[in-house]
Amino acid sequence: MLNRVATATSAPDKARRGVELIEQARGLVPLIAGAAGRIEKDRQIPPDLIEAMHAARLFRMLIPASIGGEEVEPATFFHVMEAVAGADASLAWCLGQNSGVSMAAAYLDPKVAREMFGDARAAVATGAPSAGAKAIVTDGGYRVTGHWHFASGSRHSQWLGGHATVCEPDGKPRLGPNGKPLEQRTMFFEKSKAKITDTWQVIGLRGTGSDDYEVNDLFVPEAYSFTRESDADRRETGPLYRFSIFNMFGMAFCAVALGIARSVLTDFIVLAKGKTPHSQIQLLANNNFIQINIGLSDARLNAARAYVLDYYAQLYEQAASGKMISYAQRIAGRGVTCFAIQQAREVVDFVYHAAGATAVFERNPYERRFRDLHTVTQQSQAHNTNFEALGQWLLGIEPVRKL
Numbered sequence: 001m002l003n004r005v006a007t008a009t010s011a012p013d014k015a016r017r018g019v020e021l022i023e024q025a026r027g028l029v030p031l032i033a034g035a036a037g038r039i040e041k042d043r044q045i046p047p048d049l050i051e052a053m054h055a056a057r058l059f060r061m062l063i064p065a066s067i068g069g070e071e072v073e074p075a076t077f078f079h080v081m082e083a084v085a086g087a088d089a090s091l092a093w094c095l096g097q098n099s100g101v102s103m104a105a106a107y108l109d110p111k112v113a114r115e116m117f118g119d120a121r122a123a124v125a126t127g128a129p130s131a132g133a134k135a136i137v138t139d140g141g142y143r144v145t146g147h148w149h150f151a152s153g154s155r156h157s158q159w160l161g162g163h164a165t166v167c168e169p170d171g172k173p174r175l176g177p178n179g180k181p182l183e184q185r186t187m188f189f190e191k192s193k194a195k196i197t198d199t200w201q202v203i204g205l206r207g208t209g210s211d212d213y214e215v216n217d218l219f220v221p222e223a224y225s226f227t228r229e230s231d232a233d234r235r236e237t238g239p240l241y242r243f244s245i246f247n248m249f250g251m252a253f254c255a256v257a258l259g260i261a262r263s264v265l266t267d268f269i270v271l272a273k274g275k276t277p278h279s280q281i282q283l284l285a286n287n288n289f290i291q292i293n294i295g296l297s298d299a300r301l302n303a304a305r306a307y308v309l310d311y312y313a314q315l316y317e318q319a320a321s322g323k324m325i326s327y328a329q330r331i332a333g334r335g336v337t338c339f340a341i342q343q344a345r346e347v348v349d350f351v352y353h354a355a356g357a358t359a360v361f362e363r364n365p366y367e368r369r370f371r372d373l374h375t376v377t378q379q380s381q382a383h384n385t386n387f388e389a390l391g392q393w394l395l396g397i398e399p400v401r402k403l
Contacts, residue, residue: 018076024056025080032087039090039207040368043200049091050156054121058084062099062248064106064236067114071240074248074312078255082305085259089372090207092259094153096252097208098123101161103245104186106236107226116159116188125154126161127213129184133164137174141221142166144187147214154196155209161188162215163228185227187220204368204375239319244330250337251312253381257344258305260373265297267365268351277356290354297347304340311336331393338386341377348373 035049053059061077063069077099085092101124105113116124126148133146146162154160163184166174173181197212226233228245272284272294284290311333315325352359352370359366376382389399 014073017070018072018079021056021058021061021070021072021076022079022083025058025083028052028056029083029087032084032091035091036088036368039088043206044155044209045091045094045207047156051121053091053095057120058095059098059102059123060120062240063102063117064113064238064241066236067105067110067118068120069102069105069117071238073240074243074251074316075309077248078251078309078312081252081255082259082262085256086263088207089256089260089369089376090205092256093205093208093253093376094156096249096256097152098125098157100245100249100252101126103241103248104161104188104226104228106238106241107228107230107233108188108235109223110235112188112223119158122159123153123157124159124161124188125151125157126163126186127151127210129163131165133162133184134167134171135164135185135187135220135225136167136169136171138169138219141219141223142185142187142225144189144218144220145216147212149199149212150210151196151213152205152208152210154191154211154213158191159188160191160194160213161186162213163187183227183230185225188224189215189218189220193218202375204371204373239316242319242323242325243315244325244333247325247330247333247337250334250381251308253376253379254304254308254337254340254344257341257373257376257382258301258308260369260376261297261344261347262301264348264351264366264369264373265294265301268355269294271355271358275356275358284354293350293354297350300343300347304343308336308340328393331390331399334381334386335390338382338384341382345373345377345382 031052032049035046038046057070058080060069061072061080063071065071081092081096084095102117105117116122128148128150130146130148133148135142135144144162144164146164148162151160163186166182166185168174176182194213194215199212200208200210234241272290275284276282277284315329319325348370352366355366358364361367385401389401392399
């Protein structure tokens with residue numbers, strides 16, 4: 001049963017609700033931080049913490065109000081993600097992934113959307129696209145076979161989604177009007193119908209449970225599928241759903257990176273005021289190099305954060321006026337969030353090295369966050385290919401990589 005009835009909300013009401021969600025997230029920070037050791041050790045988010053997140057409705061931020069979601073403005077989503085990431089990056093990563101996937105509710109048949117996302121404790125996960133996954137067209141739907149990686153948040157999810165190439169009954173890709181294969185279509189199925197393999201033995205973000213999963217010749221009804229960013233499939237008209245799902249993933253991941261970096265810098269400032277390195281006679285805080293780089297790091301984080309929030313605020317204002325967000329703006333958005341992630345990396349790298357031997361011990365707050373941040377940077381949203389695509393567009397060249 002839903003925690004509250006969804007109703008149309010005015011801008012002031014939406015703003016007030018956004019503040020409430022941010023305050024709820026910040027209120028959970030001590031609980032989340034206290035569970036960080038368990039998350040790391042057990043390689044999953046503990047059930048009591050998931051329950052607390054659901055009680056605060058944080059997994060419902062990007063779900064349409066029409067099915068009981070919060071349908072927040074992007075800035076609210078960013079602030080919540082940043083607060084959670086400052087306490088534990090794995091939980092924040094799962095929140096970002098599950099939230100991005102939940103935007104599928106804006107594209108699915110309303111009955112199906114309510115079945116999958118209507119419950120107050122609903123969570124759905126998908127993995128990365130797979131070139132080998134196929135959805136063979138059949139009466140009423142598809143026969144789906146595929147193996148996918150990186151199903152972050154799957155361990156507390158009830159449904160999974162797999163991106164697959166739509167194929168004719170003979171196995172050949174279905175072609176669109178332009179003679180090219182159709183965009184991959186996302187197929188949703190209950191988690192119990194998939195084989196899940198624990199492959200998440202990694203350097204960082206160990207608690208995300210980003211496992212592999214597969215199905216073989218599984219029937220998926222047509223109504224349980226959609227094509228991402230398809231205008232034909234999109235049924236929600238609110239400004240949030242004029243954003244690309246990929247851009248909202250980018251906002252989530254850069255908020256994770258910035259949240260990690262800010263918490264690391266804050267802890268380092270405390271350390272610098274009390275640590276005198278071996279064979280030196282002055283505190284770290286009195287070292288000119290440390291002073292300069294603390295100032296520079298603070299500027300990096302503030303500038304990157306403001307860049308993200310300002311750009312997305314502009315896009316939201318445009319979307320709220322009824323205008324679609326252009327492909328060029330989506331490409332630019334990927335550049336904005338990629339830049340923020342890379343600035344966060346610069347800050348964390350500085351702190352890790354400046355903290356010296358203190359940073360290598362598990363009991364101190366640097367080592368895990370260093371590993372988590374460097375795992376974040378391996379995701380495609382942090383790669384220089386995002387700048388490459390932006391540069392190509394600015395040069396009048398069609399980007400090779402579709403964003």
